[in-house]
Amino acid sequence: MTNDIGAPSAHAVPHTELTSPTRHFTMRFSSTPRGVRLARRLAGQRLDAWxxxxxxxxxxxxxxxxxxxxxxxxxxxxxxxRDFRLWLGADAVTVRVEVTDTGAEGTPEPASPGDDGEGGRGLLIVAGLAATWGWRExxxxxxxKTVWAEYSLRAGDRSASGGDRMRLNP
Structure with missing residues (x-):
């Protein structure tokens, strides 16, 4: 994969891909709600094993x-x-999540805080939980595109969400 980010965006930040994840997992899932549920469950199983x-x-x-x-x-x-692909990578202090789709739709942007629509807040949640996130073509x-987020397991790099971070088993 390349380290290039797609077109500039107010929310696209420098790509900081893990240089040497000690653990990784990747799988393709059907582009359906069932595929989303399965991806979350398998990611959870992998995290617990890690x-x-x-x-x-x-x-x-x-x-x-x-x-x-x-x-x-x-x-x-x-x-x-067409399916989407989930990739998880981790080292001792960071978990990286990457989701790749095949749609040609534009740049991912979080909803504005004042938006009253039913949807559009997923990226606000991601931005609030992840240490950093972005996307690339x-x-x-x-x-x-691939949308990615990195989550820090170090207590000093906590997001505003609270809670203690865990360290991965070596």
């Missing part, structure tokens, strides 16, 4: 980020007959 236990604040927050990014891929990046062929 030492981020079920029910911990870190577990809950990372699985919420996974669910929001996957739901956005299905809602805004869905192309009939898909570089491996078909149109699409």
């Amino acid at each position: 030492g981020v236990p079920y029910g911990s604040p870190a577990f809950d927050e990372v699985t919420l980020v996974v669910a929001e990014l996957c739901a956005n891929a299905v809602r805004h990046g869905r192309v009939p007959g 898909r570089s491996d062929g078909p149109p699409g």
Whole structure:
């Protein structure tokens, strides 16, 4: 994968991909609500196996980020007959979530705080939980994009959401 970010956005930040994740997981899922649920469940199982236990604040927050990014891929990046891809990577202090879709829809932008619509708050949730997040155009062929978020497990890098971060098992 390339480190290039797509077109500039007010919410696209420098790409800080983990240089050497000690653990990683990737899988393609159907672009359906069922695919989103399965992605969240499998991500949760993987996090628990990596030492981020079920029910911990870190577990809950990372699985919420996974669910929001996957739901956005299905809602805004869905192309009939095409899947989305979830990639998780982790080292001792960071979990990175990447979700790649095949839609040609524009840049991902969070809703404005004053928006009264029913949707559009998923990226606000991601921004509130993740240490950093952004997006880049898909570089491996078909149109699409990858939206990513990094979650810090260090207590000193806490987001405004609260809760103690967990360290991954080596």
